[in-house]
Amino acid sequence: MKLLLFPSLVALLFQGSANACTGFAGVHDHFLPINGTFAANNQISLNSDGYGVSHFGSGAYMITDGAYQTFVVVSTEGVVVVDAPPTTGHKIQWAIGNLTSIPVRWFIYSHSHSDHAGGAYIFANQSHPQVTTISHENTASQLATAKDPHRPVPQITFNDRYNLVAGNQTLELSFPGIGHDLGNIIIYAPKQRVLMMVDQIYAGWVPFWNLAASLYVPGWIQAHDQLLAYDFDVYLGGHMGGPANRTAVEVQREYVQDLFDNCADALLESGSPENPTVDIGTISKEVLENNPSNIWAQFAVYLDAVADLCYNKTSEKWLGKLAAQDIFGFSHARTMVSSLRLDYDILGPNGVQ
Template structure:
């Protein structure tokens, strides 16, 4: 693994805890991560990955005896919020409207309903800390929002930036890939020194965002070239061309494979998992190029 993918050793307690800025604590288990804010008034807890679960409360208790006063959902996915029921009942729970609607539909007792719902922005003023939430439009999921502590220069953006690693499979299983790419770039418009990405081994930095922007640009350009450069005759030579799904599957797999063959040598020593998830990321990029961005290749010629 490249050095950039390495993170802190996880103690026997099952989690690592680090104060990344004044009163802002990062907690991670080597795969999932989140943060909490200790203000003059209490604790603002953001998300609750089930793999961390009650270790979040244990971590909070090691640094303060103040109560949890607010809870924030980054988005609705259970791998990040499936243990939100550990937090006290009756505290305000913030979420974007799309997230709140999905929580209502799912009815999961471990993901209690939001009490404070916002459409564009929301702000929590808590003594010496301010936490600003902003929804940039659909990206990894509808409702997935920026969470920014401007005074401490900390940014949280979950399932979009993967510090030291390529994005998870199929561009993080994103609901809207152009939005996923856009918010990666938008992150650089924030004033931050530390980034909490929700996944993998360590907190992030601005440099990590720049590297992911570069990876995505390379992925897009290489995959777009492959859409028209694949040898279609050779690809279809062993396919029953009367089977439409077989034709599309062979073509899209060939595009992803050609892009991956070019990309992996450039990235395997720069980002963790480039050899694992570049293939499905190229597949997802090919589909968004065809369907969202109108780079249709041989199957999309306009008559």
Template sequence: MTTTNELPDFAPVPHSAHGPAVNEQGYFVGRVEKNLYWVTDGGYQAAFLTTPDGVVLFDAPPTIGHNLQRAVDEIASANGVSNKVTHLVYSHHHADHIGASSLFGKDVVRVGHADTKRLLQRYDDPARPLPDVTFEQDHTLRVGGERIDLAWRGTNHTPDNIYLHLPDHDTLMLIDVVVPGWGSFAAFNVNSDVPGSMAAPGTALSFPWKHFIGGHLGRLGTRDDVVLHGQYIEDIAESARAALSTVDPMPFYAKYGDNTWAAVKAYLDTATEYAAAPVVRKYAGVLGAADVFIASTTFVILESLRLEAGVGLQIHP
């Protein structure tokens, strides 16, 4: 059994990564701009827009769960507006972001990408009712005089992950691509399309906005956060390219003989370590947990460069 003395040490998390404290019920709700609010439990985020015709909720993470309605109730009571959720917009199909959808009943109009519906049909999950309204490329949702622009710009984290733009509130919501103030989650956020996810921050910056909701951890983001994330990922990619051109695989095959998988593992582990080290040195103290998932994130990007972009692969003479 591993003891606490045997657990690894990681770099301290910079103060800039932290968000506001949650209340006794385990959530924080705050204004983004005007009648747009965000909710977090310190690990996940959702948002909602109050309107004269009801509330539009953006995602429903199960870790926040019933606190979503409590947050809506809190704001509605303070401002004398309706607390009834009439619309629920799905950012994408993953259960950790919409697994509390069923809490809002059958009468809520659920909106999502066409692929969100297709992917949810695989699972027949009662916690994630299928979207009632779907779209392929662009869709403008209008509720109570408010405008929400939904856009699909190609695959990134998932095939269906969309950009939720609220132009009248200077806000963009893009889930599971950029975590403001933090390094990436394991395996480059478990992205299904690595090149698409590497390009997504640039696409996000092409929209006009001031506030950013990334879906995870405890604070809102800014344009500077998205720029920083893009640079962090590009630094990983640049370092991975250097590793693929520098680390010689032949000594590993010589050592392990007919155990091909051992040779491949040792080579890729070494190349990954080579690539990750300078990134950790640069971003420790700048991004929270820059060193925690760096190995798996670097490996995924390195393998994408090697297998998808063809970097470092040589034709036998």
């Protein structure tokens, strides 16, 4: 659906050569280049088979197809695999085979989503009885409901914490609470100081569409601080090229806080006639004149106007600093406005009268 933009906002949204993605992104659109950003520089070279490998020492590796990441830890008693994105699929097997002759013995689901777990059956099914599968109990419930043969229901589940001791290696699994998904977990390798939480941090980029398509935005926001409580050097977010570091988590936390503050300010400002582009009274009058009794039209235009203001304020600082703010930034503003209203009781002019 094309969004209705106010004329005073259009000029600001479309400054420069790149279009802000506040409507449908078409195949002929041109967006801001990512040249010179961390996102552009943090890429992994892929081999002729279409995958790349990063080594973190002491048997810890990342395998990627350039878009998705798998964490692999080689122990004296077997290999531990965290996630199997279907786009990487059998390439993970090839990569492990080139690293060690030790068989895979454990498979860990970071969470239930099929874009990260759709290749789990390659390692964990009835033909691989030696592989033990592990997840949070919520993920197990989701997979039991899904009945997807590509994502077998895990054998071991936990609620709060679980330590996997695999020979000479230890992985600490913990559940920070509902956020991106019902059972998205933190995976920590203390020996190698590697931390992984998938679909939480997008190093050098703004998050994926609608704040990472998160189920519960307050939990997703809180997870930034929970991650920073760990002592780590390497961060794996499951997406977007190479490994990251602590700074990437801190930068995204700053971006999300700015977005939160700007959207809260926009909601509060929408109760003032001093800014007619977001004032709910001005907007309601104009929309209802053209669409009599259409309350949904009135409210949709109002919310989009608030999100526009938040997006513009946020872009003043972050456009060109984090890749794809012009692409997904408006969706984040829209999602944040909704969460502020419903989860944080920041209702602006729609509060208690």
